[in-house]
Structure formats: structure tokens, C-alpha cells
Amino acid sequence: MNELSFSFAGHDLRALGTGALWWPEESLLCVSDLHLGKAERIARRGGASLPPYDTLDTLVRLANDVEYTKATTVICLGDSFDDLDAASALGNREKLQIAALQAGRTWIWIEGNHDPGPVELGGTHLAERKLRSLVFRHIALPDGQAEVSGHYHPKARFRLRGRTITRAAFLFDETRLVLPAYGTYTGGLYSSDEALKGLMSDRAMAILTGQSPQMIPMPR
Numbered sequence: 001m002n003e004l005s006f007s008f009a010g011h012d013l014r015a016l017g018t019g020a021l022w023w024p025e026e027s028l029l030c031v032s033d034l035h036l037g038k039a040e041r042i043a044r045r046g047g048a049s050l051p052p053y054d055t056l057d058t059l060v061r062l063a064n065d066v067e068y069t070k071a072t073t074v075i076c077l078g079d080s081f082d083d084l085d086a087a088s089a090l091g092n093r094e095k096l097q098i099a100a101l102q103a104g105r106t107w108i109w110i111e112g113n114h115d116p117g118p119v120e121l122g123g124t125h126l127a128e129r130k131l132r133s134l135v136f137r138h139i140a141l142p143d144g145q146a147e148v149s150g151h152y153h154p155k156a157r158f159r160l161r162g163r164t165i166t167r168a169a170f171l172f173d174e175t176r177l178v179l180p181a182y183g184t185y186t187g188g189l190y191s192s193d194e195a196l197k198g199l200m201s202d203r204a205m206a207i208l209t210g211q212s213p214q215m216i217p218m219p220r
Contacts, residue, residue: 004213008177009146015170015207019180020065029069032077032150033181054184059097072105077150078112078138112138145175153181155188156206156219173204191218
């Protein structure tokens with residue numbers, strides 16, 4: 001699997017092409033914004049019908065990353081479900097997939113703005129998790145330090161050989177690391193948006209996801 005090594009807050013981390021973050025020293029895999037059940041939630045609220053395979057696709061990709069890394073700890077960095085009703089609507093197949101992923105490893109659900117309360121699944125539910133010098137939370141704080149977060153679904157848009165290319169992206173600077181959304185159908189926010197430009201320093205970098213992850217200055 002393709003990955004790109006980088007240093008953040010003094011730690012050697014790996015950005016996987018799937019959008020997952022791998023911390024080998026701690027055997028920790030981190031993913032953000034799975035938004036499981038998004039198609040079901042949209043249909044329930046009278047929106048456009050989408051193929052109901054997003055949850056299955058997301059869980060299969062996550063299983064592949066867990067198998068690749070052999071992670072003993074998994075942190076889901078908030079908005080793991082599109083809402084609490086979406087969590088309740090999971091089918092038995094999806095529940096069994098999650099249970100299989102959790103078996104034999106530490107599994108942490110960080111609370112997000114779409115899923116602020118606990119759900120009836122295994123694992124530990126926390127507002128945030130500190131491990132060594134890193135703090136894992138859903139939404140970046142203005143004064144956050146050594147902070148790993150999600151929420152914004154960042155993506156980068158840039159020109160290459162006369163073409164405009166858009167990819168989901170990790171963003172990081174001296175104090176914070178923002179993960180891309182991992183879930184299918186999640187969409188994203190351009191790094192040139194004022195919300196992200198205001199959050200990240202002028203020296204921020206973007207790591208583009210995909211088959212060949214690449215690091216570039218964060219497009220503004």
C-alpha cells in the first residue's frame with residue numbers, strides 16, 4: 001500500500017493513500033469522518049436516493065488498512081456515523097464487520113458533531129484522547145498544540161500540466177494535523193477556503209491522498 005512518511009510534533013507518522021493516518025511506534029491507526037450510514041440518513045430525510053453501499057465500502061477499506069498495518073489501536077476521530085439514527089439503522093452485516101475489526105484491539109470512538117453521544121457498539125467513547133504529546137480530537141481548537149483532528153474534510157486543488165487536479169488531503173503545520181474524510185460520499189472543503197486558511201499557518205503542507213501520496217505546500 002502506498003504511504004508517505006512525515007514528521008509531526010516530533011513523531012514519525014505515515015499518511016496512507018486511503019486517507020488513514022498510521023503511527024507505527026504506537027501501532028495506532030487513525031481515521032476521521034467515516035460518516036457511516038450517510039446514504040440511509042439522506043434517504044430518511046427525503047433527499048436524493050444514493051446507492052446504499054457507502055457503509056460497506058468504507059468498512060472494507062478500513063479492514064484493508066487494519067490488515068495492512070496490523071494496528072493494535074484504532075482511533076475513529078469523530079463523525080463516525082452520519083447521525084445517531086444512522087448508527088441504530090446499521091444492518092447485522094455491518095455490525096458484525098465492526099465487531100470483527102474491534103476484536104483483539106483497542107478501539108476508540110472520538111465524539112463528533114454528528115454523533116455527540118455514545119452508540120450501542122463496542123469500543124470506548126471519549127471527547128478526546130491524549131497519547132504521548134499528541135491530542136486526538138474531532139474539531140481543531142484555536143490554541144491547539146500537537147493536535148490531530150478532522151471535521152473539515154480537507155481537499156486540495158492545484159494545476160498540473162494544464163489540468164486541474166483535486167484530491168482529499170492531510171493538512172499539517174507546526175501545531176496541528178487535520179485528516180481528510182475517510183468515508184464514502186463525504187465530500188470535502190478546499191484548502192483555499194477561509195476556514196482552513198485561517199486555521200493553518202503560512203508554512204502548512206498538504207499530503208495528497210491516492211495511489212501515490214505527495215506532499216506539496218498547502219494550496220491557498
